[in-house]
Amino acid sequence: MHVDNLSMDFIRKLENIQELATLPTVAFRILELVEDPKATMDDISQAVETDPSLTVKILRVANSPLYGFRTEISSVRQAIISLGLNRISNIVVGVALFTKFFNTSARQNVHMREFWRHSTSTGIVAKSLARRLKISFNEREFVGGLIHDIGKMVMIQYFPEQYDAVLSIIRERQVRDVVAEREVFGVDHNVAGRALAKMWQLPADLTDVIASHSTLPELSNARDITAVVRIADLLCEMWGASSEEGILELELERERAWNVLANIRPELQDLDVEVFTFELEQEFKKAELFINLMLGD
Ligand SMILES: [Fe+2]
Ligand SMILES: [Fe+2]
Numbered sequence: 001m002h003v004d005n006l007s008m009d010f011i012r013k014l015e016n017i018q019e020l021a022t023l024p025t026v027a028f029r030i031l032e033l034v035e036d037p038k039a040t041m042d043d044i045s046q047a048v049e050t051d052p053s054l055t056v057k058i059l060r061v062a063n064s065p066l067y068g069f070r071t072e073i074s075s076v077r078q079a080i081i082s083l084g085l086n087r088i089s090n091i092v093v094g095v096a097l098f099t100k101f102f103n104t105s106a107r108q109n110v111h112m113r114e115f116w117r118h119s120t121s122t123g124i125v126a127k128s129l130a131r132r133l134k135i136s137f138n139e140r141e142f143v144g145g146l147i148h149d150i151g152k153m154v155m156i157q158y159f160p161e162q163y164d165a166v167l168s169i170i171r172e173r174q175v176r177d178v179v180a181e182r183e184v185f186g187v188d189h190n191v192a193g194r195a196l197a198k199m200w201q202l203p204a205d206l207t208d209v210i211a212s213h214s215t216l217p218e219l220s221n222a223r224d225i226t227a228v229v230r231i232a233d234l235l236c237e238m239w240g241a242s243s244e245e246g247i248l249e250l251e252l253e254r255e256r257a258w259n260v261l262a263n264i265r266p267e268l269q270d271l272d273v274e275v276f277t278f279e280l281e282q283e284f285k286k287a288e289l290f291i292n293l294m295l296g297d
Pocket of ligand 2: 118122147149233243
């Protein structure tokens with residue numbers, strides 16, 4: 001079969017999976033409200049509270065050591081006051097997506113567990129990297145990390161046999177994930193992710209993170225957040241929270257994401273990579289904590 005047909009086929013298959021057709025209602029609504037200059041704190045908190053189990057999870061995260069508030073946060077309103085409207089909105093989107101896709105059936109799949117460990121770690125490391133560079137994305141980098149490989153997620157979840165073939169190619173021939181994916185699916189996870197982002201009408205910056213994190217093309221609008229997520233992604237890949245991208249060696253300073261970010265944010269040069277890498281273990285623990293907070297009833 002011609003490669004173009006194969007890739008069209010795969011995207012068409014994705015479009016026909018009912019479960020993938022729409023974002024969780026709350027996430028969709030929140031993304032809409034964030035774009036609306038007239039939206040108020042009450043609009044956001046009401047939108048979140050329509051989903052009680054989501055509300056519980058948001059409060060769990062807000063009260064966790066991930067944010068370190070001393071007084072207890074007991075309502076969405078209070079969480080918004082403490083963390084700010086934008087940060088809470090992004091946390092809600094992240095939690096809603098995580099909960100929708102890391103559902104009971106997904107938890108049976110070994111690759112899926114590894115996948116979410118990688119994704120959550122990437123989100124947490126991106127958060128920490130942004131903080132060190134004194135860049136504020138209002139937790140958008142956390143959501144970005146959480147969903148950067150969403151294209152891979154659908155491959156693992158809905159096409160497990162083909163995904164096993166991808167892994168065999170990566171391991172046997174020592175090629176990168178994107179190369180093996182193109183061979184098996186006709187598209188790589190960046191392209192598959194872009195199709196999902198389009199279906200879900202995700203905002204441009206998140207779409208860029210999903211569609212361009214492996215390559216960072218010149219045209220990307222959200223270059224700084226995409227580069228931050230990619231650097232976090234690479235660190236996780238190499239030091240203990242891998243998604244089997246097939247990278248054998250990494251020299252961070254030679255990576256495109258690093259150079260892109262160093263151009264826009266010169267403070268990157270001051271980052272002590274060795275110390276940062278050394279502290280990754282702590283970041284991975286925070287990622288485990290996030291997963292446990294989400295999975296507990
Ligand atoms: Fe990726
Ligand atoms: Fe990744």
